[in-house]
Amino acid sequence: MDSKQYKSPLHEMAETMSNDFWNDSCAIDELTYALEYGAVGATTNPVIVGNVLKQDKARYDERIKEMVVTMPEATEDDIAWKLNEEMAQAGAKMLMPIFEASNGQKGRISIQTNTKYYRNWKLLLEQTMHFSTLAPNIQVKMPVTKAGVKAVEEATYQGVSINATVSFTVPQALAIGAAVERGLKRREAEGKDTSQMHPVCTIMVGRIDDWLKEVVKRDGIEVNPEYLDWAGVAVMKNAYRIYNERGYRTQLLAAAYRNDYQWTEFMGSDLAMTIPHKWIKKFNESDVKVEPRMQIPVDPQIIETLAAKIPDFIKAYEAEGMTEEDFDSFGAVNTTLKQFLEGYDDLVRMIREYMVIIR
Structure with missing residues (x-):
């Protein structure tokens, strides 16, 4: 069906509401598909880059071989990061018209x-500053x-x-909202421009x-299993409420989709959503009614039950649930860091195969 004639729920949301959505x-x-339905951004990470290479090997095969030959002193890590950068630059080029039309927003x-x-x-900052030179519309x-x-x-601040x-x-x-505000205010105090900056959390x-x-x-x-499908929604709605109260200039972004609540419940806000391709197609094919729902609170019974039974929900939901010292030991942080590390290792192993073959 021609996307120009048919308005899917996701397309309708992009056109009629203040929400942004990205291709994850x-x-x-x-x-390309996501842009047809109103996407205004995209994202990468080590797992995504590895999956792109696996799924579209033919597109990158010759380029990786060329890098191995033309970068004779490069390690497998050097080539893996070069591939990361080139994939990001290709996406940046596709998104540039939107970037220019929106003054960087x-x-x-x-x-x-x-x-x-x-x-x-310091290492995070050093690599961030390098990445920021890859294209005007890079976000790190x-x-x-x-x-x-x-x-x-x-x-x-930089x-x-x-x-x-x-x-x-x-x-x-x-x-993050507070850290960005400190950085922006330091920059503005020195008369430096922030008009095209667009931080996201x-x-x-x-x-x-x-x-x-x-x-x-x-x-x-023992807890109602359906309640667990509302935990992330509850966390996001609470964070969004506090962001608005404090006037943070950072835009919140919902990611890692597991159920329909994680997009329908956020409609009618200036929240962004970074949505994997399979979920974009799922949403496009759904009959969900497009209507504002962000201001509708999660059932208090769900929140009270999760808080009473699961201490880690309190850590996630309450504004004072954790200090910065606690972040590195929180279970979801550890689990995700491990997956990202393993995803990067998988990418390096794929690059290694190219280097061994060419030698």
Whole structure:
């Protein structure tokens, strides 16, 4: 069906509401499809880049072989990062018209820093500054660890639009909102321009659901399983409320989709959503009614039950549930860092195969 004639729910949301949506991948074909339905951004991370290479090997095969030959002293890590950068630059080029038309407020692609740096703010900042030179509409992703919060403030001060990731909780989102404000104010105090900057803080709503389900299973906690599908939604709605109260200039971004609530419940806000291709298609084919729902609170009984039975929900939901010192030991943070590290290792192994063959 011609997307220009048929208005899917996602397309209708993009046209009639203030929500933004991104393609949660840098795959060229997927981004092309998403742009037809109103996407205004895209994102990458080590897992995404590896999956793109696996799914579209023919597109990158000759280029990787060329890099191996023309970069004779490069390590497999050097070539892996070069591939990351080139995928991000290709996406940035596709999004550039949106970036230019919106004065930098839309049309960006995120590229993720090396997960191995999650404890070292200086290394995160150094790589961030390099990535910021790749294209005008690059947005740099850093984890919301203790070191990541400091790196976010410094990168913002340097004029980089950040996307805070490995983030699942209200305390993490608030730490980033405050860090960005400090960076912006320091920059503005020196008369430096911030008009084209567009900081974003991700909350991986599906991954907090995943973690709480693991906790329930691990600890033998009895709870209505449907309640667990609302945890991430509750966290996001609470963070969004506090962001508006405090006037943070960072845009919240919902990621890691697991159920339909994680987009329908956010309609009617200036929240962004980074949506994987399979979920974009699922939403396009649904008959969901497009209507504002962000201001409708999650059933208080769900929140009260989760808070009474699962201590980690309190850590995630309450503004004072954790301090920055606690971020690095939170279960969802550890689980996601591990997956990103393993995803990067998989990518390096794929590059290694090219290097061994050519030698």
